[in-house]
Amino acid sequence: MTNSPLLEQLNWRYATKKMDASKTVPQDKLDVIIEATRMAPTSSGTQPFELIVVTNPEKLAEIQKAAGDQAQITDGSHLLVFAAWDTYTADRIDAVTDLNVKVRGALPMLNAYYDNLKNNYVPRDAEVNYAHAARQAYIALGVALVAAAEQEVDSTPMEGFNTEAVDAILGLKERGLRSVVLLPLGYRDPTGDWLLPMKKVRKSLETIVSYVD
Numbered sequence: 146m147t148n149s150p151l152l153e154q155l156n157w158r159y160a161t162k163k164m165d166a167s168k169t170v171p172q173d174k175l176d177v178i179i180e181a182t183r184m185a186p187t188s189s190g191t192q193p194f195e196l197i198v199v200t201n202p203e204k205l206a207e208i209q210k211a212a213g214d215q216a217q218i219t220d221g222s223h224l225l226v227f228a229a230w231d232t233y234t235a236d237r238i239d240a241v242t243d244l245n246v247k248v249r250g251a252l253p254m255l256n257a258y259y260d261n262l263k264n265n266y267v268p269r270d271a272e273v274n275y276a277h278a279a280r281q282a283y284i285a286l287g288v289a290l291v292a293a294a295e296q297e298v299d300s301t302p303m304e305g306f307n308t309e310a311v312d313a314i315l316g317l318k319e320r321g322l323r324s325v326v327l328l329p330l331g332y333r334d335p336t337g338d339w340l341l342p343m344k345k346v347r348k349s350l351e352t353i354v355s356y357v358d
């Protein structure tokens with residue numbers, strides 16, 4: 146296999162269990178991670194999620210309680226909350242169309258494409274639309290995880306939380322959003338993290354990859 150800085154970074158990162166509460170992720174590194182999130186690809190380019198960056202200590206303490214007291218939420222310096230649209234609406238899809246026109250100019254296919262999308266998405270059950278939007282948020286989570294590793298910032302992807310409680314803490318429902326996944330950012334505590342010395346566990350290539358030649 147060819148030498149890959151990316152693979153080294155993916156081996157360096159791990160779902161950090163204990164972060165050093167005295168350390169803060171500098172703004173320039175945070176900016177890179179946030180920008181990587183913005184650049185994540187999404188289905189039809191709708192980017193149907195928002196990123197909420199929480200540093201308020203009271204809010205973090207409340208979110209921690211809603212997440213089984215996971216220490217990384219308050220020991221990290223920033224908490225990224227990936228919040229997906231609760232559904233697709235005509236207005237939301239029109240805004241995507243408008244942005245495309247603004248950036249690329251009016252293209253013949255563009256309106257037809259997004260009209261078709263609206264016809265498919267808007268009548269669907271809100272839960273189906275939310276599930277689709279949440280999958281897009283997960284793509285952004287993956288990109289953010291990799292960006293954090295590239296910046297030598299530790300992170301912990303987290304699904305272990307009460308989404309309704311976090312929505313209430315951050316007032317997401319009123320904004321038509323639902324929390325999907327959390328990503329505390331910070332720096333590993335080299336002496337206090339039981340997971341740090343452990344080997345990575347991954348299935349073998351043969352188990353997960355097959356080829357159709």
Ligand SMILES: Cc1cc2nc3c(=O)[nH]c(=O)nc-3n(C[C@H](O)[C@H](O)[C@H](O)COP(=O)(O)O)c2cc1C
Nearest residue numbers: 158159160161162215301302303304305306326345
């Ligand atoms: C979507 C997602 C949700 C996760 N939820 C939690 C969580 O709530 N708490 C936690 O400590 N780790 C959580 N993890 C971490 C995984 O257990 C971990 O990524 C996996 O075991 C692989 O280990 P590694 O990330 O250290 O390489 C989550 C990971 C992902 C991708």
